Amino acid sequence: MAVEIEQFMCRSDNFGILMRDPETGDVALVDAPEEKPILEAIERTGWTPKLLLVTHHHADHVEANLALKKRFGLKIIGPDAEKDKIPGIDDTVREGSTIAFGNDEIQVLETPGHTAGHVSYYLPQSGVLFAADTLFALGCGRLLECGPEVMYESLKRLSDLPPDTTVYCGHEYTLANARFALTVDPDNKVLQDRAKKIEALRAEDKATLPTTIGEELATNPFLRWSDPAIRKLLGMEQATSEEVFAEVRRRKDNF
Template sequence: MAVRIEQFICRSDNFGVLVHDDESGRTLLVDAPEEAPIQDAIARTGWKPDLLIVTHHHGDHVEANLALKQKLNLTIIGPKKEAAKIPGIDETVAEGDTIPFGREKIRVMETPGHTAGHVSYLFPDSGVLFAADTLFAIGCGRLLECKPPVMFESLKRLAALPLETKVYCGHEYTQANARFALTVDPTNSALKERAAEVDRLRAESKMTLPTTIGLELSTNPFLRWHDPVIRRNLGMENASDVEVFAEIRKRKDVF
């Protein structure tokens, strides 16, 4: 049986996520952006987490670590490469490690780019990926601590996951990302249809996630560096894949 997921907004545009396993009765929390919405979600669902898995050290993902640890007696697990920057961390993980959760063995994938030690968490049996600020719906994270080739390799790894993999990201950025994507891939019919659907969802104050790897491959320019139309639009027909990716990221930074 797949895990159940409760997704909700924290702060202004962060996603909070509770993951529940019915068989074991366990619940975990992915990142801790803000205490009050997380406590509201726990009260709403009746799912009390005993574990917090952290993707990276930025304050808008770890702000509530200590408060929640104190009140819920959470075990906090996070990336080894950023352990010194993660409040309340108890255990560290790195590439290839697994975290037992019910019948699942959560797979740790190092996905640096946004930060140097960023990790994503894959639930292979449930077909769910928590990519935080590496891969966004129709976008990717800013390169705050790494050069483009580092993020490029992380995105390549995520893009190789099964097409049906559901992807949960760290922020509700999809509408702005779609507007940018249309500037580099304006004739993509799948992207145009998706952008219209995203506009409809946001007009109704609905969330745009989860997405899937398959949907991102057809609409996310940060995974479409090989596409001849995008390359022609950028004037980069003969550039390397990583050069095309870097140019798209550069343009998004100033969009």
């Protein structure tokens, strides 16, 4: 049985995630952007977390770590490469680590690019990926600590997951990402239709997530480095996939 997930807003545009195994009742948080909305979500669902999975060290993902640890006594797990920057961390994980969770297993994928030690959490039995600030709906994270070649490899790896994998991301950036995506992939009918749906969702203040790997492969320009139309628009028909990705990222930075 797949995990149950409660997604909710924190801060101005962060997503908070509560995850529960329906058979065992085990509950985990993915990142801790802000205490108050997390407490409200716990109260609303009745799900009390014993585990906090941290994806990376940025303040808008770890701000509530210590307060939640004090309140619930939860165990904080995060990337070994960023352990000195994560408040309250108890255990560290790296590529290949697994975490038992209910009747599922959480696999740790190292996905650097946004930060040098960023990890994503993948539950293969439930078909769920928590990508935080590596992969966004129609976008990817800014390259704050690594070059484009590093993020390219991380995105390539995530894009190889099963197309029906459900993807949860760290931020509600989809509307701005859609508007940019149309500048580099303007004739993509699937993207055009998705952009209209996103406009409608945001007009009603509704979330645009989760997404799926398959939907991103069809519409996200940061994963479509092999698409002939994008390559032609960029004037990069003979470029490597990594070079195409780097140019799309450069254009988004200046959008």
